[in-house]
Amino acid sequence: MTISKRTNTTKKDIANNISKNLGIPKTYAEKILNDTIGILTQMCKLNTIIKIKNFGTFKKLHKHKRIGRNPKNKKVYEIKERKIISFKQSIRIRNKINQ
Secondary structure, three states: OOOOOOOOOOHHHHHHHHHHHHOOOHHHHHHHHHHHHHHHHHHHHHOOEEEEOOOEEEEEEEEOOEEEEOOOOOOEEEEOOEEEEEEEEOHHHHHHHHO
16 A cells, blocks of 8 residues: 655646646736635625636635634633635536546
């Protein structure tokens, strides 16, 4: 049994892929990616749900404060309330990934 090393996709990897697929300079691809992330962030602040057809749905959720414990030293901490973003993929994307 071999253990594969976990690799993460970075913004730079995505920008390089955009650049290669569209045939545009990497600086433009990075700007497109940063602008897209900025727009999604602004929309998440304003709306609770963002649906992108054939891709997925971003949903803003509110987490209440709660008590958490450090499993190593058993210390009790209060986890503050916060807002998070949940993503649910579309059926089309899920089917493409599972093929």
